[in-house]
Amino acid sequence: MTAPGPTDPEAETARGRIALWPDREDLLWPARHCCCPGDAPEEVRDRCGRLRFRASAALHKAHRGAPPG
Numbered sequence: 001m002t003a004p005g006p007t008d009p010e011a012e013t014a015r016g017r018i019a020l021w022p023d024r025e026d027l028l029w030p031a032r033h034c035c036c037p038g039d040a041p042e043e044v045r046d047r048c049g050r051l052r053f054r055a056s057a058a059l060h061k062a063h064r065g066a067p068p069g
Contacts, residue, residue, distance in 0.1 A: 024059065031055035 036048050 024062070027055045027059050031059060 030051055034045075034048050034052060036045050040048075
């Protein structure tokens with residue numbers, strides 16, 4: 001997985017990304033859970049890892065506490 005960098009709104013838009021403003025509780029779930037099956041391909045596990053990392057980082061950045069663990 002590539003290292004995340006600072007958010008640049010124009011660069012994010014150019015990459016096709018959109019703003020998402022979920023509730024804290026909605027971010028806690030993906031930050032704590034991986035639902036990938038044991039035989040999931042590397043691409044799927046990498047995508048799950050990116051989503052889990054971003055959810056955890058968003059919680060941390062908001063100073064609302066990252067999930068334990």
